[in-house]
Amino acid sequence: MADRYLHFTGTPPGRFLTRRLGLPRPAPLRRFGPAATDLGGPVILRTAGRSALDGPLPLDEPVTPDGRDGTAGTAGTEAEAPRPAAVVLDATGVAGVADLAGVHSALHPLMRSLAPGGRIVVVGARPSADDHHQAAAQQALEGFTRSLAKETGGGRTANLVRLTSPDPAAAASTLRFLLSPKSAYVSGQVLELTGTAPAAAADPARPLAGRTALVTGAARGIGAAVAEVLARDGARVICLDVPGAGADLERTADALDGTALPLDITTGDAADRIVAALPGGELDVLVHNAGITRDRRLANMSADRWSQVLDVNLAAVLDTTDALLKRGAVRRGGSVVATASIAGIAGNTGQTNYAASKAGVIGLVRSLAPRAAAAHGVTVNAVAPGFIETRMTAAVPLFIREAGRRMNSLAQGGLPVDVAEATAYLADPASGAVNGQVLRVCGQSLLGA
Numbered sequence: 001m002a003d004r005y006l007h008f009t010g011t012p013p014g015r016f017l018t019r020r021l022g023l024p025r026p027a028p029l030r031r032f033g034p035a036a037t038d039l040g041g042p043v044i045l046r047t048a049g050r051s052a053l054d055g056p057l058p059l060d061e062p063v064t065p066d067g068r069d070g071t072a073g074t075a076g077t078e079a080e081a082p083r084p085a086a087v088v089l090d091a092t093g094v095a096g097v098a099d100l101a102g103v104h105s106a107l108h109p110l111m112r113s114l115a116p117g118g119r120i121v122v123v124g125a126r127p128s129a130d131d132h133h134q135a136a137a138q139q140a141l142e143g144f145t146r147s148l149a150k151e152t153g154g155g156r157t158a159n160l161v162r163l164t165s166p167d168p169a170a171a172a173s174t175l176r177f178l179l180s181p182k183s184a185y186v187s188g189q190v191l192e193l194t195g196t197a198p199a200a201a202a203d204p205a206r207p208l209a210g211r212t213a214l215v216t217g218a219a220r221g222i223g224a225a226v227a228e229v230l231a232r233d234g235a236r237v238i239c240l241d242v243p244g245a246g247a248d249l250e251r252t253a254d255a256l257d258g259t260a261l262p263l264d265i266t267t268g269d270a271a272d273r274i275v276a277a278l279p280g281g282e283l284d285v286l287v288h289n290a291g292i293t294r295d296r297r298l299a300n301m302s303a304d305r306w307s308q309v310l311d312v313n314l315a316a317v318l319d320t321t322d323a324l325l326k327r328g329a330v331r332r333g334g335s336v337v338a339t340a341s342i343a344g345i346a347g348n349t350g351q352t353n354y355a356a357s358k359a360g361v362i363g364l365v366r367s368l369a370p371r372a373a374a375a376h377g378v379t380v381n382a383v384a385p386g387f388i389e390t391r392m393t394a395a396v397p398l399f400i401r402e403a404g405r406r407m408n409s410l411a412q413g414g415l416p417v418d419v420a421e422a423t424a425y426l427a428d429p430a431s432g433a434v435n436g437q438v439l440r441v442c443g444q445s446l447l448g449a
Helices: 004-008 012-021 097-110 132-151 168-178 221-232 243-255 270-277 303-326 352-376 398-406 416-427
Strands: 043-047 086-090 119-125 157-163 190-193 212-216 236-241 259-262 283-288 330-339 379-385 438-441
Touching: 043 097, 086 097, 097 132, 119 132, 119 168, 132 157, 132 190, 157 168, 168 190, 168 416, 212 221, 221 236, 221 243, 221 283, 221 416, 236 243, 243 259, 259 270, 270 303, 283 303, 283 416, 303 330, 303 352, 330 352, 330 416, 352 379, 352 438, 379 416, 416 438
Parallel strands: 043 086, 086 119, 119 157, 157 190, 212 236, 212 283, 236 259, 283 330, 330 379, 379 438
Antiparallel strands: none
16 A cells, blocks of 8 residues: 555655654655665765774765765765765774764854755774673664664665674675665664675675575565565575465466475474475575464464464474474575564564564574574574554554654655565575564664664
């Protein structure tokens, strides 16, 4: 369903009324597509104090020289200079309260000149377990970045990347994602990277070429969008959904030159049937997207409604992942990406079963990730969508739907493609340094923030 309020606020009467009444003023987001492959402007790199990295940050976009006068470091007058599309701040060397002044001095002059839809990425270090001054200063960057994301407006985003190694190479795919239109609905987030050296893609435009991906719940909505984006990035996609969604499943798979696998993921032989459908019995990307809701307040919730949600959303994810990893069906260098939800982080009235299942997915990811990496060479991460415009949310009563759309820093709902782009980023073999992370795709929802 179209967001008519978003369209209205872009008209002259809409702009006038929202200013006078203090109403939310969402800005149209620049999403990835043939006409929007980058942010469309210069990227500025600045450093707070002295960098703690062994080399320069791996930035694909040409970086504008660091002009400290607020003119984006370009030749000519400020009026002639293009507005910066992104600012990357290297704050890895921030080790005390005094160093935080460098964060202010680096970003303060640029805030009014950052282009609409622009990006701010702060690169920090993991808070130290041995140096409480460094830990305090680095943790301060999280509060700073989350607050900055809430005040930038104009479709701009701000995110924090923490490095656990002085080798900046691990940040390449994450910076590429956050500094692109693919991250339009990701803001106020913190990603901590390991020191794992990333794999180099033969074709950065098709990083999944030659790889096989399985997407559950792929017949429609978010799952179909995930399958489409993975196919765009070169993957051979196997689309799985319940037999009752067979017609939609076939359409999705056929459109992507993929394979349809009608299957109830909760059946005891699900893993066997998945392996039988895989080329050579192996895959590279396992996306757990299948999920259901059976909403009721706990006082009115039957045992069946409880168990159905837990069985599909959590038990099937655990059982299938365990079985495929045990069989070695997920190749080394592969990835598991599960779909959690902000309901599993913040809770939601009438969704004790759903929130429990999605919080369980987060627990799975955090526990399994280091062991799967060590034993199988496989990363395990999750995406946690917020309010996403789907057929399901279109059926939500108007006022509740509007609240869901506006209660985030971008003041609008996300699209299925936003979740799909985040999933593809986590599935990219170059994202091997991203493990055990839960990436919220929620426009920085004000719930659970």
